[in-house]
Amino acid sequence: MTTTKKPKRLTVRGTLKATPRRAPIASDPRWYWQLYYSQGGKQHKISGAPSGRYSRAEVRAVLEAAWASGDWQTHHRAPVPEAVSSNTIGALLDAYLRHQQGQQARERIAPHTLASYRSVRPRLGELEAVHVLRIDTATLQRWVNALEDDGLAPSTVAYSLRVLRQAWLHGRARGWVPAQDLPQVHLPRPERVNNGYTPTYEEIASVREALPRRWHQVYLDALTETGARPGEVDAWRWESYRDEGRVLLDGKTGPRWVPMTARLRAVLDGWHAEQDRPDRGTVWRGIARPGESIRQALRRACPRAGVPAFTCYGCRRRVSSTLIDRIDGQRFGVHTYESWMGHSYEIGRRIYAEVCGERLDEAAAVLDEAQGVVSLEHARQRRRKG
Numbered sequence: 307m308t309t310t311k312k313p314k315r316l317t318v319r320g321t322l323k324a325t326p327r328r329a330p331i332a333s334d335p336r337w338y339w340q341l342y343y344s345q346g347g348k349q350h351k352i353s354g355a356p357s358g359r360y361s362r363a364e365v366r367a368v369l370e371a372a373w374a375s376g377d378w379q380t381h382h383r384a385p386v387p388e389a390v391s392s393n394t395i396g397a398l399l400d401a402y403l404r405h406q407q408g409q410q411a412r413e414r415i416a417p418h419t420l421a422s423y424r425s426v427r428p429r430l431g432e433l434e435a436v437h438v439l440r441i442d443t444a445t446l447q448r449w450v451n452a453l454e455d456d457g458l459a460p461s462t463v464a465y466s467l468r469v470l471r472q473a474w475l476h477g478r479a480r481g482w483v484p485a486q487d488l489p490q491v492h493l494p495r496p497e498r499v500n501n502g503y504t505p506t507y508e509e510i511a512s513v514r515e516a517l518p519r520r521w522h523q524v525y526l527d528a529l530t531e532t533g534a535r536p537g538e539v540d541a542w543r544w545e546s547y548r549d550e551g552r553v554l555l556d557g558k559t560g561p562r563w564v565p566m567t568a569r570l571r572a573v574l575d576g577w578h579a580e581q582d583r584p585d586r587g588t589v590w591r592g593i594a595r596p597g598e599s600i601r602q603a604l605r606r607a608c609p610r611a612g613v614p615a616f617t618c619y620g621c622r623r624r625v626s627s628t629l630i631d632r633i634d635g636q637r638f639g640v641h642t643y644e645s646w647m648g649h650s651y652e653i654g655r656r657i658y659a660e661v662c663g664e665r666l667d668e669a670a671a672v673l674d675e676a677q678g679v680v681s682l683e684h685a686r687q688r689r690r691k692g
Contacts, residue, residue: 503620532566535558629646
C-alpha cells in the first residue's frame with residue numbers, strides 16, 4: 307500500500323480551518339479534509355461545507371465561499387441545493403445516485419463503482435414508494451425476502467442493503483430522513499458457491515429443457531460446446547462468427563479461435579436466423595448482462611430438472627475433463643488442449659479435471675491385477691461379482 311505525505315493544515319481569515327484526516331478505512335491511502343471552526347474551546351463543523359477528498363485549492367475555495375456567505379456559524383444542518391423530489395425511499399436513493407455521479411465526475415470513485423450502485427435501483431420494487439417515516443423492520447425484511455425469492459445471491463442481497471444504508475446516511479446528514487439508523491434485518495445465510503459440482507452431459511441436457519427462455523438455451527449450449535468462460539460468451543459478436551466454422555473466444559488469457567462443433571454450429575445458425583441474420587453487433591442483442599441472467603436462470607432450473615446445482619463453470623469443467631480424458635487416451639496433444647481452453651494443461655488437471663466413477667473402477671482393477679488377476683477385464687468382472 308502506497309501512502310502520501312500528509313498535507314499541511316489550511317486556515318482562512320484566521321478562523322476557518324481545514325485539517326487533513328485519514329480515511330475511515332485503514333487500507334485507503336488518501337487524505338480527507340475536515341472543515342471546521344473553533345469557538346468556546348470546541349470544534350464546530352462549518353455549515354454547508356462538505357467533508358471529503360478535495361484538492362487544496364478546492365478546500366480553500368470552499369472556505370472562502372463560507373466566509374463570504376457569512377452564515378458559517380450556523381450549527382444546524384442547512385438544506386443543500388440537491389434536494390429529494392419526495393420523501394420516499396426511491397427518491398432518496400435517486401438523490402444519493404446523483405451525488406455519486408458527481409463524485410465519479412470528479413474522479414473520486416471509479417465508473418464501475420457507480421454502475422454497481424446504480425444496479426440497486428431496479429431492485430427496490432415495492433420499497434420504492436415507501437415513505438421514509440414509514441420504513442420499519444417488517445417492511446425492510448419483506449424487501450430482503452423478496453430479493454432472495456427472486457433468486458439473487460446472498461452476497462447481492464447484502465450489497466443492495468448496504469447501498470441503501472449508505473443512501474440513508476447521505477440523506478440523514480442533509481436532514482431528509484429521521485435521525486435514527488435503518489432497522490436491522492435478517493440477511494439470507496451465504497451459501498457455498500456451487501462451483502464444485504461437474505454435471506454430466508445428460509444433466510446439462512435436462513437443465514436446458516427447464517430453462518425458460520430461448521436465449522438461455524443458446525447460451526448454455528455455447529458454454530457446453532466450447533468450455534468458454536461466461537465473460538467470453540458475453541462478448542460474442544456476429545462478426546466473430548466465421549463461416550468456416552470457428553468462433554472467437556476473447557477472455558483474460560487473450561483471444562483465441564476455436565472450432566465449433568456441429569451441434570453448436572446448428573444452434574448458432576438457428577439463433578442467427580431468429581435475429582434476422584445481422585452482419586454485426588452482439589449475439590445477445592437486447593439482453594442486458596446475459597452472464598448474470600444465465601447464472602440466476604441456472605439456480606432456478608437445476609431444482610426443477612432434479613439435477614444438483616451447478617454454475618457456468620461447471621460446464622467448463624465438463625469440457626475440460628472430457629478433453630483431458632482424450633489426452634490420456636492419446637487422441638491429441640497437450641498443446642491442443644491449452645489452445646482450446648485458454649489455460650495450461652497443469653491448471654486443467656489441478657482445477658478443472660473431474661475423476662469420474664468409471665476411472666476409479668479402472669484404478670481399482672489395476673490394483674486387483676497387481677494382486678494376481680491376469681487382465682483388466684477379468685478384474686472388472688471380479689469386482690462386479692463382488
